Each structure stands twice: as structure tokens, then as C-alpha cells.
Amino acid sequence: MACSSNWVAHVDVYVDPDCSTSKQVDSRNAISKLLLDKTITIQQLVLVAGKYLTSNDNAIRARGLLLLAELLEDLANTPMEDTAIHSLASFFSNRLQDWHSLRPALIGSIALARRPKRVGAVQPEDAETLGRSIIEQLDVQALSQKDRMLSLELYESLLTLHVSSMEPLGPELVLGIIAAIEEEKDPRCILVAFRLVEKLASIFPEPDGPFGENAEDIFDIVSRYFPISFNTPQDPRGITREDLSSALLKVFTATPLFAPFCFPVLLEKLSSTLKRAKLDALNYIGHCALSYDPEALSEHAGDIWTGLKSEIFRQEDGVSDQKDSLILEEAFSCFARCIEASQKVRTNEDDITGDFMKLVLEDDCVVGFLRRVKNELDQEIDPGDGIKTYALTTDAQLQAVGRLLGAAARASCTSCYIVTKTFLSSLLPSVEVVSPKSSDHQSSESVAAKGHSISLEAGLSLTGLEAVIFVLEGARHLANVLADSSNPSSSEFALKYWLDPVILAAPVLIDTFSRVVASGVVTTVLKLGVAGLQALASYPATLSPLSEDQLETVLTFLTSTFLDQTKGSELKDQALGAILAASNLEEKCTDLHRQEFLSSREKEKVSVLNVVLPKLLDAVQEACSPEPLDFHLRALAALSASRESVREKVLKVLGQLVPSKLGQTLALADGSFEFAKAVMIFRCLSGQIIPFCEIGSVGQLAACDVVMDIWRSIGSLPQSTVYIAPDILLPLMEVIRVTVQRCPERLQKEILTMSLSVLQGGYSPEQNTKLSGVRSLSAKHMEGKEWLVALVGSVIVGLLPSVLFEERESVLRLLVSTSVANLDPVITDTAAQAAASMLNKWNEKKSESEEAGSFPLKEAITIAVDEGWMPIIKQVRRDGTGDMPNSFCAEDAEKSAARSIYALALAGKGLAMRGHSRIADIAGAMLRVLESLGKPVAYSGTTDSFEMKDQSDKLTESAVGRAAVESFGLIVNEHASFLSKSQNAVIRPLYKQRFFTSILSPLIEAVRLDSNQSSRIWFYRSFACLLSGTPLGAVLTEGKRVFPLILEGLSTLCTYPEDSEYVLQLLLSLSSFLVDESNGRSFAAEYVQSMVNRLVPVSQYKSSMMIRESALQCLAAIVGLSFTRVFPVKSQVMKAITIALDDKKRLVRKEAVRCREVWSAITST
């Protein structure tokens, strides 16, 4: 065998303690490979390694054994001969007594014990030997953590895979494991130990078996861990308190043998003051009750009930903090579980109550509560008596009884039946007290007295009412669970009996609750009424206690409550909440039982959709003042938020409502309510309803219909309509924009064709088609109709690039001329956005109907840029006002120049996004504008120097200046309403980065050439805008060139108080350099002195505290840069910080303290 000497050498290397670890690992891997390839067998290896395995040197023996053990691990899935396994197994069980090589022996034993059958498992007798050996040889708790873990794992694998051979070990095994896990502290081992106990319990379930006999001891060991207190917030091994707690819960619930010990321990912990312990105890009691036998539970039922009662009635003054309310929640769910558990086995058919339920029914508190409610009804017995007898003193305790009954109703069908049958009937009369039931009684007394009587009774009657609601909600919860469960037949069956009491009581309940709402004056009482109706209305459809008519009554009542102007807003909100709850439930049922629902829908089932919605829509139509309308619209938005079917209906009705009156509305002057109403409806549509329509849904089709209707009604406006107020134009455009942007191509085309024909004046309402011989689309003809252009623009903005239309050349011209016209910004901006969108999406492909051939993008750009906007800008740039005769014209020219700059920047953005080269020209033009801004305006006429100065000052604030400064920011920033992904723009990846890189050089060059300090300021401002939208990565890559510019910008701009936004932007960019570990900090490190020179004055920037704070943050970040550069500036910085410590704003002072701390930490030593 050629390699034999080789691999023998590997064995030697591995065992040799002097060899390096990496070498040993290599040789181990080499042997493992040979074994896996079957080049050598394990027997051969044992023969070769024999001398090490039996060596007298402890270290070498351990190494040898470790080699064998690790190789066995590698061979876990490789078949091996039975004889080999047998000899290895007996060898390893033998080695367990050699404590020098214990760990390798354990590893090997685990590897053997875990071998699956198909590759040759350990024989049962060998497994038994192994088990016996570990029980006899190992004192687990005396070992190190790692060894303990391995021992427990060995136990676990034996118990999992070799149960049959472990069983005979019986008592020894149980005692061995008890010894092994007692007093365990390590969380990892504890988890395994818990699993071991669980396994033992399932192997020996008999009460007189080895486990049963030791159950008390075992429980004693595990119960010491309860409640788990494990506070390591971030355990390195990823173990959490929850892991441990759920593992312990499994142990507790593993066997009913624990029951006699478990409940006393848990109840004792429940009575402790630790909230954590209480919570856990409640949780454990509930789960244990469910998993043990009902008999085991019944022994302790009394104690458990007492414990729970003391928790539930403990809260004296209501629930004070969150933990308390959690405990209360947990107590109720524990209670529900106990009831469920006690009813699991029915001893006889008549008695279905269950022990626990009986206890509750016979309890003093509950009986007392009922008596008290009744006493109140009869008003004969002194109520004080009841209070003393039953020790229910506070409202919170009274309320707790209600919640208790609710929890009982929630527990199971049986308990629900019992509770509703027993209590609804006895509670209901008490509810009646609240409502002034007889009208003659009401009329005989004055209104004031009525209010008085209610407030007097409110205390107790409310409690009764509350209790009813809790019970109803509990039953509803159960109904929901049953309706959700996959077995509808059983719930149908159950319906027949357990909801009967509720069904019987339903008419009275509805009557009572609605009378409460109708009569009361105290808001809390009214709210209870609404809550009760909500509880009734929101049962799942299949399990509703209400008949169709009753449901309709309830929904109608809720709707009228919430439409009622006289009710308080709080109550109305709650009524809306109730309707929403019912609506959500309907939606859920539709999802669950789609088929059933569809069939039932044909029968026009009573639902929110056809009871509430029509009323609400009517209310909107008839609304005549802003507040209720606002409320109604909010309600519509809330209802339609989650339901497509509601959206569709809302859109259909509202959509018809508005366009039909659009003509009249537009003609109305501002300020009239009809006008405001239209605005509000449009806002609601565009903001809250249309954006939520799913693409391709019925709702979206309805939205498209709305837009078409709008265009139709615009088309049918009289030709004389010349003016639309921007107030309504904007929401109108928003509706169109939001709808169009999400439409599929076909619908977009339809809307576009419609809008263009309206624009051309060719739309006739009668024929509904485009006429021939229409008015041409030139600016002259459109005079006074610019608002129409803007509306068309709002269609164009959201079009898909694939939508082509033949008139695009003339439309573009029209948009360009509109964008610079002297009109409201709403119109000009939209026109500019639409023009830019057209350029961005310009498709070279000719549209199929176009005969004249394609119209290339190049020419389109010429039309828009070179002939449209550039000349206007150039004119202003050349001479400011040129030969304008008076100041009015100068102002006009300036305005239109500002608009051109805005439009040009947008066009630039559109072109940059599609990666067109003309963006360079546009950027160049922008730079030239910026350059000219700083120069004093050269007047050609007779103006003297004084006026000249005046003019240049004005320019700093002028529209042109602002537009020019912001133009770069416009190009690199995202805008939701135009040229964005949602508006279907053409976007090339990384266009911002590309634009930034391309503009940087010309910008720096322009700054360099401009010698005048005050005119450079324009470049810095626009540079700050540019930075605001550029991705950080691009800025950092250009760090070398960008960084000096940022610093120069800071030092220039920080003297101008009005430039705070730009200063802040520069500071943010600076700080992004300072926090960028990869290369930003290395640029910054070269500029420490100049950074500090700039930041110190900025840290005292007068007009913005944000800037002062950011400057201090930057200063604090500088400390981390290279020490040799930072230390020399320390005294300068400290001086500045000392001033900042006395800043007038507290936040700045805090920042200064932080900054001072880090700076004072660097010392020369």
C-alpha cells in the first residue's frame, strides 16, 4: 500500500503534542478523507493507533482517543460493520472511566450513539452497556461545563435513539439523570436537562414506575428554576429567557405525575410580589391545567380559583401600570384555560358545567355582584349592605367581575352557554334601569331630573352594562375562533345550542343599547351603548346571533348616530369605529368563505356595504357645511381603506357627484360652500381613495371612469369659461394625475385622446367623439385657456413612455409657451413638468397613425430648449432688463426668466434621467446664469450707481436667483409628483452620480475663474443644493475635489444669515465625510486645521440652532482623526466650545458638553 506509510505519519503528527494545531487539523482531515474514500478502514486505523490508545502517557492517550472520536463523528453517515461498531462501543464505554481522556470518550460515545440504523447503529446490548457505564462512571456535576454538556447530550441521544435498551435500566437511569442535572447552572446545559426530564416522563408514564416514584424529587429539581430569571440581555450563545421559559413549561406539562407538586408551587409563586413571577405562574397554571387530567385539576381547582380571584380583584384603584394590566390579561386567559380544561371530560351528560365553572358560579363575589345589580334594580335593599357583605368595594373590582364573566364566555362553547344563560337574563333587567324606559315617566319629570337620575344610577348600572358587553365580547371571541377553525360543520352544530341565550336576548339587547345611546347625556354611558352595539354587530357572519333584520337595525342605528350632528365627536368616532369593525369582519368573512359569500351576495345580504355606505354617500351629497363633510369624507376614506368593493362604490358615487355639477361649481366664486365641497371631495379622492386601488381592480376602472367624466364635463363647459381658480384646479389635477399614473396603457391612451380633443375644442358632448377641422393647438388660440393646458399637462406627466400621440409636436410647443407665460404658478409649473416628462419619455418610434414620419427627440429638444426657454434666459442674462421701459416690465421679464430656468432645469432632469448628452448644454447655461447673478447689472441707460446697487441687492432675493440656485438640486432630487418611477419616467441607473461627476469640473472651474468673493456665493449656494440630492457614494468618491469646495462654501456662506439651509446642507455633507471610515476620514484628516477654522464660526451661527448643533457634532467627530493633526487645534476648539456651553438653546449646550468631553479626553500624555 503506497500511501500506508503516509497516513500512519498523519496519525503520528496528530498525536504529537509538539506539532502545531493547524498541522494536526490537516492530518486529521487527511485521514478522515482516506476513511471516507474507504482507502483505509477503521480497523486498520485502530491497529495503527493502538499504541497511542493504550499509552501510559495521559496526554497522548487522550489525543489518540480524540482522533478516533473525531473520525467517528466524520463517519456518522458512512456504513460500518457491526463487529467494528460493537468493539468500538464497548471500547468507548470502557474509556468513560478514564477521566484523563473523558472528553474524547464522550465525543466518541455520542458519535456512536447517534448513528442511524441504515449505516449500522449500536446494538441494543451495547447501548445498554454504554448507558450503564455513563450512569456508573460519571459524576456529571463535578465536570467542567463542556464535559457536562457532552454527558447530557450523550444521555439525550441514548434516550432518543435507544429507548428500548434504556428502559431496563429503569430506576438507575432516572437516579443517574437526577444526579446529573441537579444544581445545573449553565443555560445551555439547562436546556438539555429540561429535554431529558421531558423524555424520561414520556418513557416512564406509570405512576409506580421509576419516574413516578421519583416525581417529587425530580419536580423539586426543575421547579427551582421557576420563575426563570435570566437577565443577560444579549446572551452570546443566543439563548433567551423565552427559550428557557418555554422549555421549562414543557417540562411542567410533560406528565400529570407532577400535578400534586406543581400547583402548590405555582400558586405560592403567584402570591409573591414579583410581577414577573406572577405572570409566569399564571401562564404555567393555565397550560398545566390544559395538559393534565381533569381529575388532577379538580383536586386543586379550589386553590387555583382562590389564587386567581385574589389576582383579579387585587387591583383596587384600577390598573396602574402596564405590568399590572398584563397580569390581569394573563389571569383571565389562565382562568379561561382552567375552565376549558375542567370541561374536557364530562362525567355525565347532564352535568356539563365542569368543576371550575361550578366554583365560579357559586362564588361569593359573583353571586354578590349579581345580587347587588339586582338590588339596585329593586331599589329596596340598602345597597351599602351588599357592598359590605361581598367586599366588592371599587369600580375596578366590579368591572373585574364583568371581565371574569367575559373570560368564562370565551373559554368554551359549554361555558359560554352557561354564562350567557345564567347571566344575560339576570343582568339585563339592570341594564333597563339605565334607559328611561317609559315615556310617561320621562315626560312627567323635567329634563334636568332625568339627567340627574341617570348620573345617580350610572355607577352600578354601568357595571351591569359593562358586564353584558364583556360577556358578549367573550362569546364573540369564541365565535371568531370557531369560524376561523377549519371545521365549519362542528361550529354549525355548536351554533344550535351555545348561542341560543344570546339569540334569545338579542332583541332586548339591541333595544337596550340603542335606547342607552339615544337617551343618555353622559358620554361614558353613550359610549357603552355604542360598544354594546359593536359587540353585537361584529360577530362572524356564519355565527351571528342577529338575524338579518336585526343586523340592519343595528347598522342603521350606528350610522344615524354617527351622522347625527348633535352628538359629540368622541361618540361619533366610536360609532365609526364600530362600523369599521363590522366592515373589517365582513371583509374577513368574504376572504374565508368566498364561494358562500358570493352566492349570498346575490341575495343582497345585509352588510355595511349596502346599509351604511348608501346613507353615508347620501350624507356627503347633502352636506352643507364643511365640518360634517370633512368627517364624512374621513369616514369614507377609513371604510374604503381596506375594502376594494367599498372603494368601487365610493368612486362611482362621488365620481358622478362632482363632474355633473362641475360646470356650475367652476363658475362659482371662491368662498361658496359648493366650491369648497368640490375641493374637499377631490382632495379625498386623490389623497385617500384612488392611490389605494389595486392595479387592474374594479376600483381602478371606476377611478378611470371618474376622470373620463371630468373630461366630458369640461368638454361640455361653455366656450366662454375662461377662468378656473387655482384652488380647485390643483385638486382636480391631482385626481387626474393620481389616476393616470397607475393606469394601464390602453386606458391612459383613452384619457389622453379625450383630453386632447377637449383641448382642441373638438369634443362635443353629443357625439362623444373627436371632430375634424378643430382648432389648431397654437399658443395664440389657447389664450385664456391655459388652465386647460395645465389639465392636459397633468395627464401627460404620468403617461407611460409607450403611449404615443400624433400631436405631440404642437402639444410640446403649447406646453413650453404656457410654462413661461405670466400666469399662476400652478399652471406654469404643471406645464413645465409635463414638457419635461415628454422630453424624458420621447419615443423615436413613430406612432402608427402618423403619416409625416417620425419626429426625432433632437428636434423636440430644439423646440423646447433652444427656441423656447434659452432665449428668455439669455435675454435676462445679457442685460438684466434690457431696454424695458419701466419697472413693471422688468419684473415681468424676471418672472418669466425664473419660470424658464425652472422649466429648463426640469427638462435637464428629464434628459439626464434618460442619459441624453444635451444635459451638458443645459448645465452650462445654468452655470452662466449663476455667473451673471453675481455681476452688477450693467444698465444701458441713464441709471446711476446708486440705483445699480439697489438692483443687485434685489437680485439676491429675486426669483431668478432662487430658481437658478435650486436648479441643480431640482435635477438630482426625487420628486413624487413628476419625473419619478411612480410617474413612469425613463430612468437610467446612476444618472445622479453621472450628472454630479459631469457638473463638478465646470462648477469648480467657474468658481476658480470668478475672482469676486460676493459673486461666488451663488455657486456655493447651488453647490449646496446639488449636494442635497446626490447620493453619498458619489460625493465621497469625488472627495478630493468636493471637500475643499465644501470648506470654502462654509466660510463664505456662514456670514449670510439667510443662507442657513445651504450652510446646513454643507455641514451635513461635511459630517458624512467625517463618519465615512473607508475614505472620507482620510480626506478630512488633511484639512483638520481649515475645518476647525470654518466650524468655529459656524458653531456660533446666529440664526439656526440646527446649524450650531451640527457644527458641534462635526467638531466632536474631528477628534477621532490623526492625533498629530488634531492636538494642535485643541485649545482653539476648547475656546469655541466654552462659548457654546453658554448657548441660549439647551440642545446646543448639551451637544457642547458632549463635544467638550471628547476633546478634553485627548491629552499630550
Add this chain to the structure above:
Amino acid sequence: MTPGLINANPVVHETKARSVRQESTDETSVDEFDALEIFEHVRDITDPEHPYSLEQLNVVSEDAIDVDDKSSHVTVTFTPTVQHCSMATVIGLCIRVKLMRCLPPRFKVDIRVAPGSHASEAAVNKQLNDKERVAAALENPHLVEMVERCLQEREG
């Protein structure tokens, strides 16, 4: 055996939930220095003996701090945990150093032991408010190290 602690088993009080103050960002209004702001500075100082903050041991509280922004004067009154606490001067020194670092130099800071809470009240007060003695104490490297340790930001 290590020398015994002065107060081996101090009472640890629950700290109040820190309410984040809604700071106005309005540039025109002036936020004056107030007791809470000073308290924010000193509450997290660690006790020289125990791993608890001065707030947890009830050594300092917001009520025991007086601030007069107009006349630039701050008075901090602290309560040592036990009457004979020899750490009182160290605690006082920690508070002084912390405020020296956090307040603008215009403030005069008086640090006092609460009346009746310490056996040698007058001596401690004198020591803490004597400029020379404070300066001398801060020359002592052991003391400075101790103070620095107390002022270190506590985790969590």
C-alpha cells in the same frame, strides 16, 4: 481582608423615568439654565463605592439644586448615604468637576452637604468650596483617577 465599605449595604432607589423634554427649536426663545438641566449632568455620576449612580442612591435630586441664571449662580445640595461617610468630599469633588466641565465659566457653583446629613458638615462644606483646596485635590493623581472613574459614562 479588604477594608470594609463605609456603607456596605446602601438603599437603592428606583430612578424616575427620564422624560425627554420637548425642546423648542424656535430660534427666538431662550432656554434658561434650570435645575433639571444641572440634574441631568450630575445624576449619572457613579458613586465612588458602589456601582450605582448618585440618583439611584438618592444622593442628588432635582429639588436639591438651585439655579439662578441671571446672576450666574448654582447651588447643589447633596445628601451622603450615611452620617459619617468619608466619601462625601469625593462625591462633592465629582459633582464640582462635572459641573466645571459642563457649565460655562460664568457660573459660580456652590456645593453643600444637606444640613444635618453629615457628621462633619461644616468641614466638608468648607473643603468643597475652597478654590485652593479643590485645585490642590485635583493635583493629586489618585484623587483625579477616582473622580474620572466616577464620571465615566455608565453603560446602558
